[in-house]
Amino acid sequence: MAKKRLVVLSGAGMSAESGITTFRETGGLWEQYRIEDVATPEAFQENPALVLEFYNQRRKQLEEVEPNVGHKTLARLQEKFDVQIITQNVDNLHESAGSKHILHLHGELTKVRSTKHPHLIYDIGTKAIKLGDKCDKGAQLRPHIVWFGESVPAIDDAVPLVNSADIFLVIGTSLNVYPAAGLIMYAKHEIPKFLIDPNNVEVPYGLNFNIIQKGAGEGSLELEKKIMQYV
Numbered sequence: 001m002a003k004k005r006l007v008v009l010s011g012a013g014m015s016a017e018s019g020i021t022t023f024r025e026t027g028g029l030w031e032q033y034r035i036e037d038v039a040t041p042e043a044f045q046e047n048p049a050l051v052l053e054f055y056n057q058r059r060k061q062l063e064e065v066e067p068n069v070g071h072k073t074l075a076r077l078q079e080k081f082d083v084q085i086i087t088q089n090v091d092n093l094h095e096s097a098g099s100k101h102i103l104h105l106h107g108e109l110t111k112v113r114s115t116k117h118p119h120l121i122y123d124i125g126t127k128a129i130k131l132g133d134k135c136d137k138g139a140q141l142r143p144h145i146v147w148f149g150e151s152v153p154a155i156d157d158a159v160p161l162v163n164s165a166d167i168f169l170v171i172g173t174s175l176n177v178y179p180a181a182g183l184i185m186y187a188k189h190e191i192p193k194f195l196i197d198p199n200n201v202e203v204p205y206g207l208n209f210n211i212i213q214k215g216a217g218e219g220s221l222e223l224e225k226k227i228m229q230y231v
C-alpha cells in the first residue's frame with residue numbers, strides 16, 4: 001500500500017533551534033545588516049561586493065550548524081510517510097538531516113546563478129563568491145536567493161504539492177510572508193492539519209489546524225506520536 005503523503009511547510013523557526021537567526025527576530029537586521037542593504041535587487045545593483053560578502057558569511061555559517069531534532073524527526077518520518085517538504089529557508093539543514101524531497105521557495109545558499117542567464121545555476125557548497133566570478137557565458141554570478149521584490153517561481157510547484165497532501169504540517173513559520181503563507185489555502189479541507197510554533201500564529205478562520213504550541217524540536221516529537229494513527 002502506498003504511503004500517505006505528509007506535506008510540510010517549514011519556516012525560519014525550523015532552523016532557529018540550530019542557531020540560524022532570522023531578520024524578524026532581530027528587529028529587521030541580519031547580523032547587523034539592514035534588509036534593504038543586502039537582500040534586494042537594488043542592493044545588489046548598488047553595492048554588489050557587500051551583498052556577495054553578506055551571503056559568503058551566511059554560507060560559511062552552514063559549516064558551523066547542525067540539523068536539530070525537528071529536522072531529524074521529519075527525516076525519520078520518511079520511513080512511514082511520503083514526506084514532501086516545502087521550505088522558506090535557504091539553508092541546507094533539511095538535506096543534512098536526510099530528507100529527500102525538498103522544494104526551496106526562496107532559493108538556496110549553497111547555489112549561485114548567472115545575473116543574465118538565470119537558468120545557469122551552480123552548486124558551490126559553502127565556498128565564497130566575489131566580484132569577477134562569472135558564469136559560463138561571462139556574466140557575474142549572484143546568490144541563488146529570491147530577494148525581496150523578486151518573484152517566487154517555485155510557488156507554481158508548491159501549490160499542487162500542498163493540494164496533494166493527505167496530511168499537512170506547518171512548522172516554524174509566522175504565516176506573514178507571501179506568497180508562501182497563502183499555500184495553506186490549497187490544503188484539502190478534510191485532511192488532518194497541524195501547526196507547530198511556540199508563538200501565537202494567526203490561522204485564517206475555518207482551516208481547522210491542530211495547534212502544537214511548542215518549538216520545532218519538541219513539537220515535532222509530539223507530532224510524530226499524533227500522526228502514527230494515519231499510517
